[in-house]
Amino acid sequence: MSRATLTRDTIVDTTIRIIAEQGTEGFTMRSLGQALGTDPTAVYRHFRDKAELLRAVSERLLGTVTVDLPADAGWRPVTVEVCRRLRSALLNQPQLATALQFGPPLQPTEFAITETLLRQFRLAGLEQGAAALAYHSVIELTVGSAAIDAALHSLSSRERSQQYFRWRSVYATLDPAEYPETVGASAHMYRGTADERFVHALEALLDGIVPSP
C-alpha cells in the first residue's frame, strides 16, 4: 500500500495500523511485509528484531500521554487524565500491558509519565516515599484495567455492549443457592463503559491515597 521508501516511521505507522485492525495475533513480520509492499525481511534493515520494533511502537504510543496537559487544573484532574491516556495507549498495544515491559529500562516517554505522576502526588502534599508508593499503585490499576479490557478492544462499541450483556446473563443464571451475591448483583456487573469503571476505581484509589481534608 504505502509506496514511499522504507523508513522507521513508516514501519511503525503500519505496525500500529495492523495491530489496531487485526489485533496482536494478526500482526506478523510477514503480514507487515505485505502491508509495506516489501519482502518481509526488509524490515530487518531498520530494526534488529521484532522486539525492537514493538519497543518503537510503544514509544510512539506513550508519547501522547503527557503532551498538552491542562496547566492549572490541579493535581487530581491531571492524574486522572494521564492515567486515562496511558490506559488508552496500552489498549492499543496489548503486548505492553501484558507483561515483560514496565519497570525500567524504560524509554524517554516512559520517564516523562513517571515524572508527571510523581509531580502530581507531590503537589497533593505527599512525601517522596508516599509519592513513590502512590505511583506504583496507580500504574498497577491502570495496567490491570487495560489488560482486562484488551481482549474486547478490537470489537465495535455495539459488539462490546452485547458482550457485557451476555456476561451479565451468565451471572444472572447461576444457581442462587450457591452464588447468591453474584446473582443479586448481576444486573450491576460490567455496567457502563470500561473507561467509566476504570475512572471510578481510580477515583476511589486516589481517595484512599490522599484523603480529603
Place this chain on the structure above:
Amino acid sequence: MSRATLTRDTIVDTTIRIIAEQGTEGFTMRSLGQALGTDPTAVYRHFRDKAELLRAVSERLLGTVTVDLPADAGWRPVTVEVCRRLRSALLNQPQLATALQFGPPLQPTEFAITETLLRQFRLAGLEQGAAALAYHSVIELTVGSAAIDAALHSLSSRERSQQYFRWRSVYATLDPAEYPETVGASAHMYRGTADERFVHALEALLDGIVPSP
C-alpha cells in the same frame, strides 16, 4: 519422567511445573511431550488444543484462592487475603493475567472468587451496585500488579532485589533538571517486595471504597 498412564491431571501437573521452571515461553507442546515421556501429539487425546489445556491449568491454580478462608476475620482481611492469593495464582500463569481471559465465560472456581469478593463488600455495607464496582476495581488492581510483576517472577528473590536496585539506579542517574521528582524519589521506587507494594495499594483502594467511619 512421570511414567504413569497419561491423565488430564498428570498433564496439568506437568504443565504447571514447566511454566514455573522455564516461564511461559519455555512451555511448548513439544517440551510438554518430552517431560511426559510421550509423543508431543499424545496430549491431543485429552485436550482439544493448547487453549483448553491452559484453561484447565488456570482452573487448577484459581481453585486455591477461596479455600480455607478465616471464618470470622471480618470483610477486610478476607478481601486482602483473597486478592493476595489471586495475585499469586496469576503470577504462576502469566497468560492468565495477561489478557484474553477474565470476564465470563468463566469456570467454577472463578465464580467462587467473584461470589466471595462480592459477599465481603456487602458485609462491609455496600449496596449491590457499589459492590459490583468495588469488585471490578480490586480485580483490575490485582491483575495489573500480577502483570507487572510476572516478568520478574521466575527470578530468585536475590536476583529480583538486584533488579529493583538496578532500576532505582536508572532513576537516580537521570538528568535532575528534566526529571527532578523522579531523581528525588528514586531511592523510594520499587522499595520492599512486590507483594508488599500490592497490599499497600489494595489497602488504599479499600480505604477509598469503604471510608472508615
Place this chain on the structure above:
DNA sequence: ACCTGAACACCGTTCAAGT
C-alpha cells in the same frame, strides 16, 4: 482405545545473492 510419527501450514530470523 490410545499412542506414534510423518506431514502441513505457519512463525521469526539469517545470509548469500542480487540491484
Place this chain on the structure above:
DNA sequence: ACCTGAACACCGTTCAAGT
C-alpha cells in the same frame, strides 16, 4: 546501500498408521 528470496529452526495441529 538497500532489498530479495531461499533456507533454517522452530511452532501448533492433523491424520493415517500402528499396537
